[in-house]
Structure formats: structure tokens, C-alpha cells
Amino acid sequence: MRQILIIGSGKSSAYLIKYLLDKSISENLFVTVADIHITTTIKQIGNHKNFKAITLDVCNEAARNEAIKNSNIVVSMLPASMHIDVAKDCIKHRKHMVTASYVSPEMQALNHDAIANNLILMNEIGLDPGIDHMSAMQVLDTIRDNGYEVILFESFTGGLVAPENDTNLWNYKFTWNPRNVVVAGQGGAAKFLQEGTYKYIPYNRLFRRTEFLDIDGFGRFEVYANRDSLKYQSAYKLNNIKTLYRGTIRRVGFSRAWNIFVTLGMTDDSYTIEDSENMSYRDFVNAFLPYSPSDSVELKLRHQLKIDQDDIVWDKLVELDIFNSEKKVQLKKATPAQILQKILIDSWSLAQNDKDMIVMYHKFGYQKNGKKHQIDASMVVLGDDQTYTAMAKTVGLPVAIATLAILNKKIKTPGVQIPITPEVYQPILKELKTFGITFQEKEVPYLGYNPLNN
């Protein structure tokens, strides 16, 4: 039997394991999940004769090598920073490897060794990065194959709560790592291209410069810009493109309310708050407002940020219970971002039966002989339950399909890869359709950003 080793078994493992076990008889696969702690959920998913779970500390070099040596292919679902040791062992033992993480410089540096050993180190093959690469490249390549020039590409992704469980004023719940949500957009200005002009948005304006999206049957969404929209400009072969913009999807109104936290300084992760442990939520808010004991924290906040008393953003703040003087932070030496995260988890955690929703939206603008065209493509995936989430499905299935395709030599090009070639995206996108992961494409009038074009 062909041995598949999956190292790490986090939230996105369910569909990955299920897919491989469903194929395990016909494809002659044995799946081993190795983690420092094997959960009951993993044991339930892996209730199959071609499955075993082993306890493995990846920092234990001998145990890690032994596990890798005995496999035919390795899937690393570890945190991104921990892939590199696994990757080096894979080269040493001549095993292919698959991850859903961004290619780090250390990973990229293995490209030569991978090629020399005819090994595939496939990365960025989850949702975002992953399905975004594949679905975009399929359309972009088709447009170019038909002799058109691509002039606009915009791509947006969001992990949200399913409409039926969308029960708070923010229209948002945490379906993934809350920390990433709290610190999103920090670390420098967002940079992108609009109609040939480079544009920069500083963090303090990021959530005030949103755009709207409409998706049939799901209503209106908004988008704020990612840090670096130009990251894949060269990989996607878009060097002469006029508009290149990538962003994150939220429900309309989220960003305007979130900007209150940004403006007050509550998302800062660079310093710790004095005596954070004994603070109330109200004390936390008050730390970012002027001293004035004759005024309430509420009025000081309204006044500082000029919030009208009938503005819906106010209700969003109240809903989070941030003015509560009884609830304590109870985090030692915490940064503002850590404290805010704790407050938000109180309100934004998924309930037992809540389902998540993944939304992806691409816009492609292209032209020939001065005539401009546009295709909009959107994908919505709903979760089944808290194990088989939309996130687990859209991350885990591409990883699983790629793993089997590499084993079966359908994907053959060696080296450190991301899924942007037809060899990779064609079979995977085709099979994802059978799981309901599909894009609705429609031709729309070219809009761009220049009303003088129209």
C-alpha cells in the first residue's frame, strides 16, 4: 500500500483525511496522521482500516525522520513556520511534499535540491492561497489563449458565517484564526494598481476605502485591500496590467465599525498594556480616551470619534459589551490586540450548530482592438457542520486531490511549486466541481475605475 503521512491535524483536516480514506481501497492508500495530540474528532474521521493516528513531536528529529522515511508522500498541515524541517527531511528521504502555506524564502531555497531529486514540493494549495491561484489562472490563461490582453484583475476572499447563522450586528463570526482578523492590514501601507496608477492606503484608512460586491442569492459584501496586491503580478504574468487589486471580503458595514478599533489603537500588537490582567473591558476602552472623570467612557468615545447617537456602529460596540465594568481582561502583560481578541471571542465564536461560509470573487478585465470586456467569477461554499466546515473543505480538498495526483504522477513537474500551471489547476479544479466547489462566471460590461472609459 502507498503510505500517505499527514503531519499536523488542525481545523482543516476533516475533508483532507476523508477524501483520502474514501479513495483508500480503490487507490491502495494507507493514511497516517501524526500530531503531538490526536483529537477525538480525528479518531472519528479516521475510523477506517486504512488509517492510523500516531503521536509525533515534530521537533523530535529522529521520530520525524522515521515517520517521513516510511511514507511515500508527506502532507504538512503544521503552522507555516514549521514546514521547513519537514521539507528538508523530505528531500533527504526523497519524498514529495504538499502544504497549503505560503512559500517562505527558506522553502524557495530548496527548489534546486527538489529538482535535482525529481521531487515536488507543492505549496499554497489550500483556499487562499490555493483555489484563488487555480481559478484565476484558468481564466487568465483562457483569455490570453484567445488573444486578448488582460488589463484588470481583482481577487477577493472572505471567511464568513453562513447566512442562516448570521445573527450579530457585525455579520461576522470567527471561522478561522481570530488573531489574523485582529491584526489584519498592519505592517505597512496597502499597495495596489488602479488604471495604471500605484495607490497606497495607510492602515488608518484601510477600512474606510472599501468597495462593494454583489453575489446573486447572497446579497452585498464589501472588500478592504490586502497589504500587497502586487505579490503575484509576475507569477500570474500580469506585468503590464493596469489594475491589480486583492482584498478581503466582509459583510457591508463591518469595516466602518472595525475602523473604530483601529482609530482608538485597540488593534496594536506592538506593546503591552500596564496591569492588563486586572482591567475591566471598560478600563481597556478608557485607556484610549482622554482623562475626564466627569464624563462617561461612552460619551468620551462618541465625542472623540464623532459618533452620532443613532449611528448603527454604536450598537455594534454595545453588542460586544466593551463598556462592561465587571468583565475582566484576565490576560497578563497583554497587547491591545490580544485584549481585543479576547473581547471579540466572547461575541464572535461560532455556536454549536453554526455553519461557516467561504466567498471568493474575481474580476477579469481584458481587451482586443480597443474593445474592453469583463468576466466576474464568484464562488460561495457553505459548511456542513463544525467539523466539515467550508474552510476545511476548501483548504483540505485541494491538498488531498493534489496529494493523490502527485502519487499517481498526474502532476509531475518537480521543484518548489505553487498551483498556477494547467498541469496542476486543470485536474484539481475539475475534481473540486464534483464536490460543489464551483465558480459562477458571467460576462459584464467592462467597468474598471475610469468612468471616462464608458
Next chain:
Amino acid sequence: MRQILIIGSGKSSAYLIKYLLDKSISENLFVTVADIHITTTIKQIGNHKNFKAITLDVCNEAARNEAIKNSNIVVSMLPASMHIDVAKDCIKHRKHMVTASYVSPEMQALNHDAIANNLILMNEIGLDPGIDHMSAMQVLDTIRDNGYEVILFESFTGGLVAPENDTNLWNYKFTWNPRNVVVAGQGGAAKFLQEGTYKYIPYNRLFRRTEFLDIDGFGRFEVYANRDSLKYQSAYKLNNIKTLYRGTIRRVGFSRAWNIFVTLGMTDDSYTIEDSENMSYRDFVNAFLPYSPSDSVELKLRHQLKIDQDDIVWDKLVELDIFNSEKKVQLKKATPAQILQKILIDSWSLAQNDKDMIVMYHKFGYQKNGKKHQIDASMVVLGDDQTYTAMAKTVGLPVAIATLAILNKKIKTPGVQIPITPEVYQPILKELKTFGITFQEKEVPYLGYNPLNN
């Protein structure tokens, strides 16, 4: 004769050299200025038989050692990062040393060696840091000697243009390093204490949380908070203080207008702008605004920041000529902060006959038996001309007086020092008075920040 070696001869050297030469006959001093480039101005100031200027590259270890070995005391007016090599040589050759810069961790690490060799490494003895330490500690020590408890200390300094040359709408010209003005407040939230509560202001709010100050004969000023108001809490023995706040002084209205640059992202120094060299000033502004070719850059800016057409901040922007489409940035791979600095230098450089002005303001709150008191102390120093500036006077004279006092063994305590002990501040403040550097002290009702106190 006693040899004084001054390494580095920048903008603040004039009074330093003049003071020592004026005393050189009676005190038997010979002054050597060593710099990689000796200016005509320095030669004019040093036109005296007890003076010589030598060319010295401080990176040349042999030459540096030779110069230090032949001196009795060394004054380093080099950029702060370059003091440490000089300081190590001073210890090797057993020479005292004086600087106006902040004590770096590397400098502090020499404390043990300095004490072991009975040497004084006196730092932070210019204006800010320098006169602020000395003037504050003199009042604080007096308050405490009289049995009072200090409950509030606030300290503000600003380098401004003299009222007679205050000719632009910003009421500001560059009298010191422009770069420090452009990036002021960056790198983390401002932190301070108000009435026992820690307060934090993020960069995007720093210039909207100002306070006012009035100085007799000079009118009203405003203050924005420094990054770390608590830096000297322990050194000043203020560990139980309720309010501790340090800030920078500007004329009223500066900060509200400056905040436009902060909000747009123009003060960011962390990334470079694409093709900055060929941009016009107008292009630079447009890079921070949405794409919309049917609207002017002016209207987009007004709309984004909600600036009314009759708001004075608009006139301040226009005065800087930032909407000019002809003027080019002409800086390669420049950061937003570097480009903004260039634009500001066009408008804010001192004219030939302009004079500068230094303003310092302290507030001291203290109590005994529940009764609260307050002393406000303010200092204004005006420059004479572009060589004998107020900045050169307030930085150079304390350095010069301390240098002679150390030579004359009036200041004797060895180690890495800052001027916070009576041994240092008493003689220096006394002599500074003879140069017109004096504080106007007045008792005022205790104000604090708590109206319920009154």
C-alpha cells in the same frame, strides 16, 4: 594649558566654542575642534589664539586615539550613534567626556569602567535632553525638600520660529533636523499617566489629542504627547506620581493640519513609492487618494478627509504647493516621509535673517495634608541670527559650562551621568541665567485633569 577637544562641529557648536574661547585666557584653555569638514563659520567663531581646527575622520582609529590622548577632556558633538567609539577611547586614555545625546545602552554599559577610572561621561546635557532635566529636577527637589509630595509633572519643549519671522500659515519653520519633524510620533503608541490612569494614543490620533499652553507675551501654543512620557519616571524619583506627561510644543493649529499628512499616509518611512523620481507633487498626493479621473485631486482629498472649503487647514495645504503638477519630487526610491520632507523644506526653511525660538514649559503639581498646589515654569529663548541660534545657545551653553565645571572639578561624581543631581544642575542653571536662559515660575491653582478636585 588645558586641552579641550570638541569632535564634530554641527549647527549647535557656535555658543559652545564661543563660551570656551571667552574663558580661554582666564581659565587657561586651548580649544581644538576636530571634524571631517571644517566650515567657514567654525573658522570665524574660532578666530582666537587659543583655538585650532583639525581635520579628523572619527572612523580613523589611530587619528582619533591620538587626538583624544592629547586632550584633557573630550566633547562629542557627533551624531548620537557615533559617540560610543569616542567614549571607549576616553576610558582607555582616562579622559572625561561630555555629550548632549541620550544615553544609549552601549554608553550605559561603560558605567562600571568609568567609575573604576574615576571618569565622568556626562550625557543628555543640551536642551532636550538637558535643560529640561536640570530645570525640572531643581523644582522637584525643592518641592520634596519642603515636605510636599509631587503628584503631577508635565514637561514640554519646542523648537519654533521667532514671532517676528513667523510668516507662514503653519506658524512653523525648520530650525533643526527636518526628518525628526516628519517622523515624529511614529513607532508605537504614546504612553503617559493621567490622574493615576495609564493612557495610550495611537499615531493616527496623536495630533488630534493636543493640549493648550499660554505663555505671557508669547501667546498660545499647543502640545502633542511624546512617545514615552514615563522614560524618566524612575530617574526623577516620581514612581508614585499620578500624572506624568511629556510633549512637543507647536503653535496652535499646526497639529490639526499635520494630521492630514498622517491620515493620508504621507509620513510613512517604511516603504518606497514606485517611480518617485518622476512624480509631481500632485502625483504624490494623488497616490494616497482613490482613482477617479473625473474628479480633481483637490476634491478627492477634501472628500476623503471631509475638509470644508472654508477650513483654514485647506489654505495650509495650498500654501505648501502640494497640488503643483509641475514641481517634480526628483528623489529616487524615496519613502513618503522623504518626499514630504522635500516638499516642506521648500516652504519651511529659515530665510537668511530669520531667527529661531526655543520654548520650554513645565507644570509641577504637589500636595501636603490634602492641599494641592501647582507651579508652572516657562522658558523662551530667541536666537540672535542663523549662527547664534536659540537652539545652538540652549544646546551648546550647558555642554560648555559642564565641560569647564568638570575640568575645574566642580562636578566630580564619576560614571555615566545625566544632569539630574544638584552637584550638576545648580552651578549650570545659575550660570545659564547670566546668558538669559531663565525660567519664569508662577504659582497657579492646581488644575490637574480632574475637575472633581476643584
